[in-house]
Amino acid sequence: MTIAILFIMVCFLAYANGANDNFKGVATLFGSGTVNYRLALGWATITTLAGSICALFLAGTLIVKFSGKGLAPDTLIQSVPFMIAVAGGAGLTVILATRHGFPISTTHALLGAMVGSSLLATLGDMSLTPLLKNFVLPLLLSPVIALMLAALLYQTTRFVAQHFVTIKPLCLCVEETLPPVLSGTVAAMTADSSLSFTIDHQENCNQRSATLLFGFNTQRLVDSLHFCSAGAVCFARGLNDTPKIAALLLLAPGFSMQSTIGTIAVAMMLGGLLSAKRVAETMSHKITVINHYQGLSANLITAFLVIFASKLGMPVSTTHVSVGSLFGIGLTTGQSDKGVMASIALSWLLTLPCAALCAAVIYAISSHF
Known part of the structure; x- marks a missing residue:
């Protein structure tokens, strides 16, 4: 019975992840008017699914880190109630943010859920060193690095476009x-x-x-590169997020790596197809006004950082990186909506305590069964 509940909770988390995250890679395509919503969503679905499948071969380190090893006692992280609490707490937090159109980090939600359920189960006896080293620092540094690199790359591409490239056919x-x-x-x-x-x-x-x-036509060339870079971001997101969610099932008996990855990939795909509209609108039109060159710059930085982090086993947030890239572009052009950015930043701050509280409640309930 508890294994079935765990399976449902993990699928729910994967669905919520797809709803909140799947469109983030193609938001610049839709926001700049390069493609319409349906085409952007279809491209995001295909490339995210490809990234999820490749997680079988390229992201094993993230599976180990997000199993909770080092953060809590092994006896706790191998218990089904703990995994149910983590999946349920993170899933509830992500789906709530999606409902209000806020692009938050599933990585951040998973971290908060782990902390909340671990604190309740161990009565505060948990190691904070791996928490800071393996999770907090990458999450804090990644949006700052993305902001600076995206601004630098856009300034460079704009200089090249103005002096060496003509947009006439x-x-x-x-x-x-x-x-x-x-x-x-x-x-x-x-x-x-x-x-x-x-x-x-x-x-x-x-x-x-x-x-x-x-x-x-050089504009068509830019659009083609932009389209490919958006696919690279979605691929990187699938590669980075799938093993984090898979870690919750792989410690339970009866689940293989192949079946787990496949199930999560399908659930993420459905979430993106059915529930991505509100976050898509926020990412595409509310953070900043973007054109083709700006979207290309933001996507290249996001894809590079997320793929690089996945290879090194660093649990960075695709959300933090992609939003940081867009905000870096907006600061450079002076067209960012600082009110929207403040709201998104507040949602990021609330993600961890909200996920921790939800996970603690779910753990308190599930541990009695």
């Missing part, structure tokens, strides 16, 4: 040039024609009636 023109023809008493002299190749703006080629051999 370009083309490779092919023209046939004929030699001069002599007329009169002397027979006309002709020679073979030759071809000339020039790169010019498309409208100039059209005016010369040249043949358009190959046209390309």
